[in-house]
């Protein structure tokens with residue numbers, strides 16, 4: 101490497117903003133950290149990005165821990181890269197300190213993308229922060245948009261359990277459920293399914309997947325079965341997301 105880490109170099113908000121707009125990955129990381137820390141230099145740089153903000157497709161991937169969100173995102177990122185689009189991933193870790201191994205797990209799972217500078221992955225931790233996470237997540241998405249990321253995937257735990265309301269940040273919300281969890285599905289119906297545009301029944305390799313798909317199909321228009329670990333159902337999910345975007349664009353949003 102041999103270069104001075106950007107973290108240690110003094111840099112003005114306007115220069116930081118320029119570097120972000122040029123797509124400089126270290127500048128993107130640096131600015132998101134400043135924003136997470138509520139550093140005034142972060143807000144100053146963010147203001148300078150507004151004029152350049154491009155419109156990315158922002159897709160929320162939400163559901164309970166273990167449903168397979170990160171595995172799906174990994175597959176989606178691969179598929180969008182094949183389309184030649186730059187992909188930003190913001191994983192909001194809302195886990196408690198007790199179960200807090202998720203971030204490392206996500207990093208390892210997404211290592212395939214580590215050498216691809218068309219994929220930017222950022223974890224936002226809840227721990228130790230009170231109330232600021234929703235705002236920081238929003239701001240991170242804006243930074244990634246300004247840096248030219250064309251698809252932004254935001255991973256969150258379900259609505260109501262999470263201080264990030266994914267519906268405010270994403271144009272398309274995908275709820276992920278794993279089959280065989282009766283209580284979970286009931287809870288999803290009450291909350292998440294109301295805001296989801298697309299429901300994914302992941303772990304479609306499990307026997308109980310059929311009945312979960314049948315059950316959910318009575319509640320939501322679009323149910324897609326996937327096996328994220330194998331990539332099954334990913335093209336269908338990509339198409340469903342694209343179709344949702346097209347419909348929204350036609351409707352002028």
Ligand SMILES: Nc1nc2c(ncn2[C@@H]2O[C@H](COP(=O)(O)OP(=O)(O)O)[C@@H](O)[C@H]2O)c(=O)[nH]1
Nearest residue numbers: 165166167168169170171302303304327328329
């Ligand atoms: N059998 C099976 N396991 C899966 C599938 N998708 C993910 N998993 C596994 O489920 C676990 C949780 O996945 P992860 O993506 O971390 O879930 P997240 O907590 O929702 O992000 C991991 O061990 C995955 O390998 C699938 O389609 N089938």
Ligand SMILES: [Mg+2]
Nearest residue numbers: 169170202206
């Ligand atoms: Mg995850």
